[in-house]
Amino acid sequence: MKPSRPNLSELARHLGVSIATVSNALSGKGRLSPELARRIRDAADKLGYVPSQAGRALRTGRSGVLGLVLPDIGNPLYPEIAQEIERVATGAGYGVLIANSRDEIAAQDKAIFQLIERGVDGIVIVPRRGTTVPETRCPIAIIDTPTTPRNTVSADHFAGGAEVAGHLAALGHGRVLLIGDDPSSNVQNARISGMRSKLSGVETETIWIVELEARHGKGCALGLADWRKRGFTAFACVSDPHALRALTELQSAGIAIPAEASITGFDNLQWSSFISPPLTTLKMNMPEIATLALDALVEAIQSRETSDDTPSPPVTARKAAVPMELVIRRSSGPAPSAGFSQEESKHA
Amino acid sequence: MKPSRPNLSELARHLGVSIATVSNALSGKGRLSPELARRIRDAADKLGYVPSQAGRALRTGRSGVLGLVLPDIGNPLYPEIAQEIERVATGAGYGVLIANSRDEIAAQDKAIFQLIERGVDGIVIVPRRGTTVPETRCPIAIIDTPTTPRNTVSADHFAGGAEVAGHLAALGHGRVLLIGDDPSSNVQNARISGMRSKLSGVETETIWIVELEARHGKGCALGLADWRKRGFTAFACVSDPHALRALTELQSAGIAIPAEASITGFDNLQWSSFISPPLTTLKMNMPEIATLALDALVEAIQSRETSDDTPSPPVTARKAAVPMELVIRRSSGPAPSAGFSQEESKHA
């Protein structure tokens, strides 16, 4: 009824040894006899000893906590990336403190400094579109695109775009509409560039949803049925939610998927396999990305013994670009045979 | 080039006063002359003083960090709840450490104890289906359903179900199919019970997706076109992803939404307003839920001055059930006029 929680000195008193000996036994650092070490460890977990993070942090200058900064909730891969980062970090003995760079652009910097004030040892950040990450003495791993400055690791969005575009080209689609959301996004641009790189033989157009919505209001129709009439038979989107928007818009216009039009997405979100038809999409290798990012980050943390004032050098991983996997489902199929809306397309 | 980061004693030395005086000035606790206090505060933020969380935590026994335990990523409201908890917690001066109760059921308890070992002052948990939250000396706020034991606060899932069912009944639907995922979920049961409570006059059936998938494999068709043939004109789902699954399945079967069938969801996920037709759904008041939960939690933390071994009493909020808001969009409409598939339904 009394024992709040045993600490090292209580353990030491209970065993009749010194505090340092107990500490050594539990950390396996100093030299001491094997049987005493075992005896101490036994007593430790019999009494339910759990070390005080605060005491340890104060002494060692390391908190054992990493920060995770994510862009606003609009980004649908938030859950997966958070989950993977948390998984790998926990495995490496770190806790993960979350911070949110919402609404205002400046919130990203504020979030970073809040994490630093809380004493995190390092930070993983998925930068918001169009921002630059400040340089700090605290190591920061950046997950964005391979071409972003100081980027640590990311999916190979360009190659992913190339792969899905190749898939559509092989299916015989002669006119492909590329659907992006925001042209200021590094990730989306990389994906679109990748798609274009494999569509040199076919006709392509690109539309950006934010521009449409700026003119016609949020949630406006994308006018895809018109594009279909003009002979565009494949709609390649930069993200699954946009693909979903395209899919339902075409379906409710009475256009059959994939018989009359093909649709592809990006990110392999949870529901993408459950809808009708299931969505062809590209899957990031999040476990590997998280592992690479965190490996690089903890290495940077450990090599930063000296506590001077110089900003931390960029955190670089063993591999900067992780391939994406094309997941072919039923939303993409062969281009409709000639004859269907042939009159509109024959002038090409 | 030398200053790693100033601490209290450096500040004190720089100003020629004692450490305690500086501490008092910054915390506003002790008694000291106003002008000295101001001078100290000025110097503090000129030198960029930021207090060491570790030192403070060690001294006060409080880490200023809360834990957040979320069920597996399958739960699509993960991002919103995490975002709101983080927002409110940051406003109250707390950091948020995330933990994931994935895969194995036992992971939930493990996650909780890991957080406690990290020294969190309290925990917010959204329990996984079919688990019970262990009693600890660390205060735990539970967000599940109003009827869950030790529940702190949650959306009023039952009332939400009643509301959407009333909406469908008012539209004249005479046969409503209720679509759930997993009957072991408290939340889903509450929603379905609520829906039934307002459908006493109409014919209802309930299907559970996990049971269908156990027989026919993951991602199998739900056979909704058949239900439609049997005269069911409304499909009320316990969550937006299931509504999406239903919507696309019916659309690709050539059934027009909402002309020939109505569909409703739950949770108002991001994409629900962008699909065609936009989804009628119920929206949780997450900001209020998060606020209520955290208010109750920090109160429990502060009242827990004594550090004895007794488990923390349940954390209760000022209000246990927060109303949901019905968001009517175009996926629900009047029941199709009689005559359509009347022959199949007249034998009822």
Add this chain to the structure above:
DNA sequence: CTAATGTGATTAAACGTTTAATCATATCGA
């Protein structure tokens, strides 16, 4: 004029850990 009160600051201990430095004892080589 002395004692009581108040004001503004300081002293010192404590939180729990890690670790370099030290010490006592045993082992070994010569």
Add this chain to the structure above:
DNA sequence: TCGATATGATTAAACGTTTAATCACATTAG
């Protein structure tokens, strides 16, 4: 047998903060 070396454990300081206890001094009351 004596000094050198291992071995196994202890001592003591330090990390940065908070806070109760104390102190020096001035002001006021009796």
